[in-house]
Amino acid sequence: xxxxTANAVDVIAGTAPGEPxxxxxxxxxxxxRRVLRRLARHKSAVIxxxxxxxxxxxxxMASFIAPYDPIGLSRNILQPPSGGHLxxxxxxxxxxxxxxVYGTRVSLQMGFIAIxxxxxxxxxxxxxxxxxxxxVDTVLMRFVDALMAVPGILLxxxxxxxxxxxxxxxxxxVGIAWIPSFARIxxxxxxxxxxxxYIEAARSLGSSDTRLIWRHVLPNAFTPVLVLSSLGVxxxxxxxxxxxxxxxxxxxxTAEWGIxxxxxxxxxxxxxxxxxxxxxxxxxxxxxxxxxxxxxxxALDPRIKL
Amino acid sequence: MVTRYIAGRVLAIVPVLFIVSVVVSLMVHLxxxxxxxxxxxxxxxxAEEIEQIRRDLGLDKPLPVQYVRFLxxxxxxxxxxxxxxxxxxQQYLELFPNTLQLAVVSLLIATVIGMLLxxxxxxxxxxxxxxxxxxxxxxxxxxxxxxxxxxxIYVFAVSLNWxxxxxxxxxxxxxxxxxxLAMEQVALIARLIRANMVxxxxxxxxxTARSKGLQESSVQWGHALRNAMLPTITLMGLNxxxxxxxxxxxxxxxxxxxxxxxxxxxxxNKDFPVVQGAVLLTATVYLLVNLLTDISYxxxxxxxxx
Numbered sequence: 001x002x003x004x005t006a007n008a009v010d011v012i013a014g015t016a017p018g019e020p021x022x023x024x025x026x027x028x029x030x031x032x033r034r035v036l037r038r039l040a041r042h043k044s045a046v047i048x049x050x051x052x053x054x055x056x057x058x059x060x061m062a063s064f065i066a067p068y069d070p071i072g073l074s075r076n077i078l079q080p081p082s083g084g085h086l087x088x089x090x091x092x093x094x095x096x097x098x099x100x101v102y103g104t105r106v107s108l109q110m111g112f113i114a115i116x117x118x119x120x121x122x123x124x125x126x127x128x129x130x131x132x133x134x135x136v137d138t139v140l141m142r143f144v145d146a147l148m149a150v151p152g153i154l155l156x157x158x159x160x161x162x163x164x165x166x167x168x169x170x171x172x173x174v175g176i177a178w179i180p181s182f183a184r185i186x187x188x189x190x191x192x193x194x195x196x197x198y199i200e201a202a203r204s205l206g207s208s209d210t211r212l213i214w215r216h217v218l219p220n221a222f223t224p225v226l227v228l229s230s231l232g233v234x235x236x237x238x239x240x241x242x243x244x245x246x247x248x249x250x251x252x253x254t255a256e257w258g259i260x261x262x263x264x265x266x267x268x269x270x271x272x273x274x275x276x277x278x279x280x281x282x283x284x285x286x287x288x289x290x291x292x293x294x295x296x297x298x299a300l301d302p303r304i305k306l
Numbered sequence: 307m308v309t310r311y312i313a314g315r316v317l318a319i320v321p322v323l324f325i326v327s328v329v330v331s332l333m334v335h336l337x338x339x340x341x342x343x344x345x346x347x348x349x350x351x352x353a354e355e356i357e358q359i360r361r362d363l364g365l366d367k368p369l370p371v372q373y374v375r376f377l378x379x380x381x382x383x384x385x386x387x388x389x390x391x392x393x394x395x396q397q398y399l400e401l402f403p404n405t406l407q408l409a410v411v412s413l414l415i416a417t418v419i420g421m422l423l424x425x426x427x428x429x430x431x432x433x434x435x436x437x438x439x440x441x442x443x444x445x446x447x448x449x450x451x452x453x454x455x456x457x458x459i460y461v462f463a464v465s466l467n468w469x470x471x472x473x474x475x476x477x478x479x480x481x482x483x484x485x486x487l488a489m490e491q492v493a494l495i496a497r498l499i500r501a502n503m504v505x506x507x508x509x510x511x512x513x514t515a516r517s518k519g520l521q522e523s524s525v526q527w528g529h530a531l532r533n534a535m536l537p538t539i540t541l542m543g544l545n546x547x548x549x550x551x552x553x554x555x556x557x558x559x560x561x562x563x564x565x566x567x568x569x570x571x572x573x574x575n576k577d578f579p580v581v582q583g584a585v586l587l588t589a590t591v592y593l594l595v596n597l598l599t600d601i602s603y604x605x606x607x608x609x610x611x612x
Binding site: 142143145146149150151152153154157158160161162163164234238241242245246247248258261265268269272275278279282283286287290291294 | 321322323325326329333334336337338444445447448449450451452453456457459460464546547548550551554555558569570572573574576578581585588589592593
């Protein structure tokens, strides 16, 4: 029998202790609506979500919103913000507002794709490790531990060192850095579900292992993976910008917020606007993503009153 | 019992370190293209010179031989930078104290501020002080640290000219970098202290202390905080990873000598031996710190034994 104490998986999956997470589909729709209602009451999460939506729209409509070509040079070098250039121009005469707008595309891509990579591979690893256990589990988890032995950005930097610079490499690098978190959560969830009585029952009725995974484990894995993903997107955007800032991620002349900061640094004294706006853009994006992630986690935690 | 636990934890590190060392030593071969050519870059080395370097580095030998040789070189100080020909281990050990200094100072700052925020938030739960404290912390994890560093440099070094911006040396040069690094930790520490204090304050022994007539401040600081601090010790160990990651960026922005900067420059220069050595050493340090934290935690709280 499963122990009736709340553990981390219960918190993230939003189940009461001892309750099989999501096994009864009849109540699942009811629970999703309840979660959405709780989420709507979480004011900061709603604001964060709104900001993210706006950012996605900006990213998609970049070519319509940006007044200038983001990599188009001009003679108006280092102009302060004005009517013609809302955020001023940089040292090559490029319009900063347009570059910030196009940068939204790059950063959001980084956030979503890196986390998608991490979620896919991490979940797969966690599923396999948890389901098969034994030697497979040990080997896989040692690999995960090895990944975790190298702290966050250092891991991303090392991957970038090997595979080369560039935005796509950076996405892979950040994704790899986040795989351990997904793998561990999914594995612990699988282990918890494995102890549930209905798994015994299903197995005694002749269900194969793969069928068990698909029908019982995966639906339960969805919630914690979703929470972790939303918490991870903000971090991925941040690390991606950091990599570009260091010169390892996206490369010039791409309009990307991290690059804009590192390029704008030398003009700090004379042209504060070159540094101010990209930095603000990163902050707003990460803040919004973190708000949504936090809100989602709180909404799914049955112990928190909303 | 305790020694068995410690022995178990130490043994668990060995396979992880093995995997990390194997990956690190052989990672040069994951580079698209010829590793030696990548390392030599644009230096215009002739085909003969490239082959000579390949033989010198032992890259033409079978992989297991390369692995053993890598470990030997690391241990004997023969692992050298491609650029400076300095032994990697020696360089690392020379620069490590700088990074450690930065990490310790910022951890102290973060703990003090974090504890204040956390206690205030917990004792004034759900008031505006609570929200404010948590919001400050939240902002701390959303602002990109490289941007905050640049902003602080602009405000304090460029505009106000109070503090020097770059380099290493006395306490004045430490303030800004440590402050930026501390910012990220503050949120984590404040949140943890708040959560733990809230739980602890509801415990029975707190009621007992109050009914004994103890002053409220003594109750809060003496009894509650002491018990709430236990998980914080673990957090400090985990924080070490964040500290290292943060140090990498901060050292680069503030041009401080340290292992962070060593690694970034090595990566940008494609100086693989330095990257390999530094990553392996850093991972080892990180694993050891985690081990120490686990052990000390199990010593402090006798309930945690395996």
